[in-house]
Amino acid sequence: MLTDDEKEILRLAKLLCTASETGDKETLEKIISDTYVCTGSGGLWDNYGKFGDKNGAVKKWGTPPPPGITGSTTISNEHVFVLDQTGIASYLIVDKWVDNAGEHEFQSWVTDIWIKQDGNWYLLATHETIFSES
Numbered sequence: 001m002l003t004d005d006e007k008e009i010l011r012l013a014k015l016l017c018t019a020s021e022t023g024d025k026e027t028l029e030k031i032i033s034d035t036y037v038c039t040g041s042g043g044l045w046d047n048y049g050k051f052g053d054k055n056g057a058v059k060k061w062g063t064p065p066p067p068g069i070t071g072s073t074t075i076s077n078e079h080v081f082v083l084d085q086t087g088i089a090s091y092l093i094v095d096k097w098v099d100n101a102g103e104h105e106f107q108s109w110v111t112d113i114w115i116k117q118d119g120n121w122y123l124l125a126t127h128e129t130i131f132s133e134s
Contacts, residue, residue: 006080008121009087009114016123017073017093025062032057033115033122040108040128071097087114087121093128107132 002010012031019027038052052060065071077092090111097104113125 005082009080009089010078012121013089014075020061021071021073023062023064025058028058028062031123033124036123038126041130069097069099085116106130
């Protein structure tokens with residue numbers, strides 16, 4: 001059974017996915033820590049995917065998709081652990097989208113580190129390993 005903090009971290013992780021699908025810059029700015037860092041594998045997200053920060057994340061995900069592109073992001077296989085003011089969450093993320101070139105999908109394992117400050121959780125760090133692209 002998940003604690004309230006674990007439930008909140010998962011809610012925020014799903015909210016981040018929704019915000020990135022719609023280009024909701026305000027939500028991204030609110031949830032991502034000012035000292036956020038991101039590392040990852042592959043070149044799918046250009047330099048942001050290799051080593052990024054809050055500005056890069058908001059720039060990459062804070063713009064609504066161009067007309068004609070639809071997509072979805074799902075989270076599954078969630079594991080969350082909270083110790084004091086730090087949370088570690090890992091999950092499988094599946095991104096799907098359709099554009100003029102057809103249907104696309106990629107799957108990645110993500111590990112996020114969350115920090116609780118002033119009663120609120122903020123995303124502090126992300127590592128994403130993409131293992132399937134089509």
